[in-house]
Amino acid sequence: MEKLTREEVLHVAHLARIKVDEEEIEKYQVELKQLLNDVDKIKEVKGYDDERMIAPWQADTTPREDIAGEMLNPKEVLKNAPKHSGNYIEVPIVISESEGA
Amino acid sequence: MKYLDKTIEEIHNALKTKEIKPIDLVEEAFERIEKNKDLNAYITLNKEEALKKAKSLEEKEVGDNLLFGLPIAVKDNIVTKDLKTTCASHILDNFIPIYNATVVEKLEQNDMIIIGKTNMDEFAMGSSSRTSYFGAPKNPWNKEKISGGSSGGSATTIAARDVLFALGTDTGGSIRQPASYTGIVGMKPTYGRVSRYGLIAFASSLDQIGPMTRNVYENALLLNAIVGHDDKDLTSANKEKEDFTRLINKDISGMKIALPSYFMSDIVTEEIRNEVEKAKKVLEENGATVDIIDMKYLDKAVTLYQIIAMGEASSNLARFDGIRYGFSVENPKNIDDLYLETRKIGFGKEVKRRIMVGSYLLSGENAKIYYNKALSIRDDMKKEFDKVFADYDLIIGPTTTTTAYNLTDPMDDPSKSFMDDVLVIPVNMAGLPGLSLPIGFGKSHMPIGLHIIGNSFEEAKIYQLASFLEKELNLDLDSRKGDNNV
Numbered sequence: 001m002e003k004l005t006r007e008e009v010l011h012v013a014h015l016a017r018i019k020v021d022e023e024e025i026e027k028y029q030v031e032l033k034q035l036l037n038d039v040d041k042i043k044e045v046k047g048y049d050d051e052r053m054i055a056p057w058q059a060d061t062t063p064r065e066d067i068a069g070e071m072l073n074p075k076e077v078l079k080n081a082p083k084h085s086g087n088y089i090e091v092p093i094v095i096s097e098s099e100g101a
Numbered sequence: 102m103k104y105l106d107k108t109i110e111e112i113h114n115a116l117k118t119k120e121i122k123p124i125d126l127v128e129e130a131f132e133r134i135e136k137n138k139d140l141n142a143y144i145t146l147n148k149e150e151a152l153k154k155a156k157s158l159e160e161k162e163v164g165d166n167l168l169f170g171l172p173i174a175v176k177d178n179i180v181t182k183d184l185k186t187t188c189a190s191h192i193l194d195n196f197i198p199i200y201n202a203t204v205v206e207k208l209e210q211n212d213m214i215i216i217g218k219t220n221m222d223e224f225a226m227g228s229s230s231r232t233s234y235f236g237a238p239k240n241p242w243n244k245e246k247i248s249g250g251s252s253g254g255s256a257t258t259i260a261a262r263d264v265l266f267a268l269g270t271d272t273g274g275s276i277r278q279p280a281s282y283t284g285i286v287g288m289k290p291t292y293g294r295v296s297r298y299g300l301i302a303f304a305s306s307l308d309q310i311g312p313m314t315r316n317v318y319e320n321a322l323l324l325n326a327i328v329g330h331d332d333k334d335l336t337s338a339n340k341e342k343e344d345f346t347r348l349i350n351k352d353i354s355g356m357k358i359a360l361p362s363y364f365m366s367d368i369v370t371e372e373i374r375n376e377v378e379k380a381k382k383v384l385e386e387n388g389a390t391v392d393i394i395d396m397k398y399l400d401k402a403v404t405l406y407q408i409i410a411m412g413e414a415s416s417n418l419a420r421f422d423g424i425r426y427g428f429s430v431e432n433p434k435n436i437d438d439l440y441l442e443t444r445k446i447g448f449g450k451e452v453k454r455r456i457m458v459g460s461y462l463l464s465g466e467n468a469k470i471y472y473n474k475a476l477s478i479r480d481d482m483k484k485e486f487d488k489v490f491a492d493y494d495l496i497i498g499p500t501t502t503t504t505a506y507n508l509t510d511p512m513d514d515p516s517k518s519f520m521d522d523v524l525v526i527p528v529n530m531a532g533l534p535g536l537s538l539p540i541g542f543g544k545s546h547m548p549i550g551l552h553i554i555g556n557s558f559e560e561a562k563i564y565q566l567a568s569f570l571e572k573e574l575n576l577d578l579d580s581r582k583g584d585n586n587v
Contacts, residue, residue, distance in 0.1 A: 015460035016415060017422075018453055019441035028457070031515045035411075035458045038516055039471060041404045045478055052473060053480035055306040056532020056557075057293035057336050064332060076199045080426035091424055094436045 002037065003029040105129050105265065109167050109319055116170050117163045123170030123214060124155040130172040130216050133263040141238045142257040144177045145185045146217040154214050161212065168326055169212045174258050174267040177218040178225055179310065180299040181205050184215070188301050189233035190223045192421050192428045192447030202299020203331045204268060204310050211326045216264060219254030223449045224418065225275055225303045227251055228521035229508075232451040237508055240283055241580040242547055246505040249279030249521075255313045256283040260580045266323050267313040272303050273406050274500075274525030276311045277537040281500035281550025284539040284578045286320045286567070287313045291557050292532035293338030294324075296331035304413035305336075307406075307529040315578065317538065317568040321345040324560065340558060348565035350572065354388025357493045358566075363399040364498030364524060364552075373499045376541035376549045380497070383573050384566075391497070396489060398482040402527040403519050405482070408462055408475040409530075415459025421447065454515055483531040490556040495566055498524060500537040500550035524552060534560045538567045539578055548578075 004012075009028045013020045020028060074087050083090035104112055104126055115121045131148055151172065158170050175181060178188045180198035182205075187193045201209070208215065222232040230253025231237040238253045240246040241261040248257045252269030256279035259267050269276040271289035280287025288311045295310045302308060312323035325346070330339040360381065365374055381391045423429035423443030430446060433439035448456070462471045489496060502523060519526075528535040534557070537550040551570065555563040 012457045012461045015464055016453070016457040017419075017437075017440045017444055018448070018457060019445040021445075028454075031454055032458060032461075035407065035454065035515050036461070038519070039404060039407050039411075039458070039462065042401075042408060042471060042474055042478070045401055045404075045474075048478050048481045050477055051480045052476035053483055054476060055292070055336055056483070057291075057338055061335075072199060079199065080196060082423065082427075082429035089424060092433050092436050092439055096435075 001030055002033050004033045004036070005029070103129075105133065105262065109265065109322070112171070113163075113167050113169070122155070123158045124152060126170060127151050127155040127172055127214055127216065130264050133261070134217070134258070137241070137261045137263060139239065139244070140241060140257050140261055141236055142220055142254040142261065142263070143174070143217040144187055144189060144220050144235050144254070147184055147215050150184070151214050151216050158212055158214075166211060167322055168266075171213055171266060172216040172264045173208060173213045174217055174219050174255055174264055175205065175215055176221055176252055176255050176267070176269050178221060178270055178301045178303075179204060179268060180301065181215060181218065184218065186218060186301070187234070188224050189221045189235055190448065190452070191234045192443070194234065194428065196427055200299065203296035203333060204327045205299065207327050207329070213266070213326070219252070219258060219267060221254055222251035223452050224301070224414070225251035225270060225272055226414070226451050226455055228274070228278060228518040230254065230279070231508065231512060232449055234449060239508065240505050242284065243505075243545065245507055245509070246547065247282065247508055249282035249505060251275040252287070252313065253279050256280055256285055256287070259283070259285045259313050259315055262315065262579065262581060265315060265319055268310055268327070269313045270300060270308060270310050271529065272307045273410060273529050274522035276313060277500050277525050277535055277550070277552060278522055280313060280537040281539075282505035282548065284548030284580065285313060285315055286317055286536065286538055287311065288320050288324060288536045288560065288563070289528065289534060290324060290328065290560055291338070291534045293336055294328050294340070294534070294558070294560070296329070296334040296337045298331055298333040302417040304410040305417060306413060307410060317564055317571050318346060318349055320536070321349060321564045338558070343561065345561050345564055348561045349568040351565050353384065353566060353569045356389040356495065356566065358384060358389055358391045359394045359489050359493040359496045360391055360498060361396045361399060361496065362393050363396065365393070368523065369499050369502045370543070372543040373502070373504070373549050377497070377499050377551060380540045380551050380570060380574070383570065387569070387573070392493075394489065397485050398478065399527055401478060402482070402530055403523050405475045405479055405530055406526045407519055408471045409479065411455045411459035412462045412472050413459070415456045415463060418452070418456055423447070451518070479530050482527065486531045486533060494562055496554040498552050500525060500552040504543040504547035504549060528554055533557055534563060536563045536567055538570060539576060540570065540574060541576070
């Protein structure tokens with residue numbers, strides 16, 4: 001059975017910001033390889049033109065009138081945040097003191 | 102009391118003459134849902150609010166809107182203010198939206214009553230609704246079978262006749278395929294027809310909301326209610342208002358229809374090809390022509406879909422980080438740990454696989470090799486459809502390659518859920534409208550659907566053909582098999 005290497009799985013998991021356990025790595029080595037083999041079929045397609053379709057409908061990008069509309073209420077917005085304090089959402093420390101200025 | 106089995110005109114007249122009130126319809130719908138609880142069609146019921154809304158409608162004039170006072174089920178990836186919206190995922194299982202999707206606002210404006218949020222594949226990723234965190238819905242025709250997916254709960258509740266109306270969403274067949282498996286009518290409108298504002302994005306260039314109903318006329322009525330330009334969605338199309346019922350039951354003689362040979366190849370079971378042949382004959386006997394044609398790229402659609410849908414999903418689902426809303430792990434060591442652990446626990450297997458592959462496909466040089474190339478071929482595929490529509494009114498084919506399979510069938514093949522949608526994915530690639538119409542039954546009486554594809558913004562023509570076949574075939578599409586008592 002074709003497989004990705006352990007390192008390849010860990011690389012892809014890092015790109016996706018998803019932690020994978022030791023016991024999951026083996027399963028992903030096979031499953032992700034299968035999906036990557038599927039998408040590799042695109043390499044066989046020849047004779048197309050280079051024009052790309054990003055979306056089926058071309059958006060009208062004219063700016064709208066600059067009129068103030070209704071806004072979400074910060075209290076409402078914060079209701080769903082796992083941790084918040086005042087008008088701020090709380091997160092763990094991003095830059096530690098040693099890394100900081 | 103069995104008002105929900107009557108025609109929409111009969112129900113409307115009963116409301117108008119005050120023989121019944123909206124609350125009677127709501128109560129009847131909840132009785133039915135309760136009786137069909139084992140079908141697992143719903144993730145969240147909206148009973149209290151629905152009853153309240155029905156009561157408030159008593160103050161209002163019934164008027165001429167046939168949708169007035171009617172209960173509707175909404176797929177659980179469409180946000181509803183103050184009503185839990187989970188996307189069938191652990192990562193959103195406590196999420197209470199603070200605003201309504203534009204389609205939900207439109208249902209409100211039409212005085213429809215939201216009865217609950219329907220079950221689905223997690224983040225609409227899957228083809229059998231079995232990736233739902235809340236377990237799969239069951240097919241009302243046979244409870245050992247899948248209802249399809251990802252709009253499996255919406256298909257189930259319509260097929261079980263709990264309500265007349267449901268909204269589904271379709272990224273790669275997720276309205277049409279479950280509609281086919283459950284013997285109902287499902288329409289994916291043209292990309293841009295219906296605002297995506299408030300639809301939790303899976304693949305933004307493919308996603309579209311659409312109606313799922315027991316018949317063609319009611320489908321067109323619901324589409325009338327949900328379309329329209331929306332400033333809040335940059336991909337929303339600015340089109341003149343039209344009545345999608347206007348061509349229903351109109352003569353189809355002279356219509357030119359194409360049937361791509363790929364859709365009748367041996368990837369489709371014989372019993373399904375036979376039913377499509379029968380439908381073809383009915384059309385020909387009534388003055389339409391049906392030509393078998395060859396189309397390039399149809400066999401490449403799944404590959405394009407895997408690249409575009411997984412790529413866009415990996416980017417869209419980056420917003421689930423445990424910070425602003427949704428599930429979040431307790432006491433993470435640092436910010437990285439918060440992301441990694443939250444996403445590991447919050448997402449299910451199928452979703453994680455797709456995010457990982459999608460992230461890889463968009464990383465560095467891969468974006469050119471895979472994503473950009475897929476967009477180029479996608480453009481060619483659209484041009485291929487344009488060529489066909491220069492000569493033909495509509496394209497037909499089967500909706501699915503098989504009838505609904507068993508809920509217990511293995512789920513360990515990561516390619517399987519994509520292949521289930523091989524016949525419906527090209528329509529999302531080209532942004533076209535497509536509808537699945539029940540046209541017969543296979544062995545063990547499982548429903549078979551015909552896929553009718555129209556040119557962009559020609560939904561009315563699809564309804565014309567569909568209503569004609571519906572009338573000619575006159576199938577008994579009630580899954581309750583004689584057990585009509587609520």
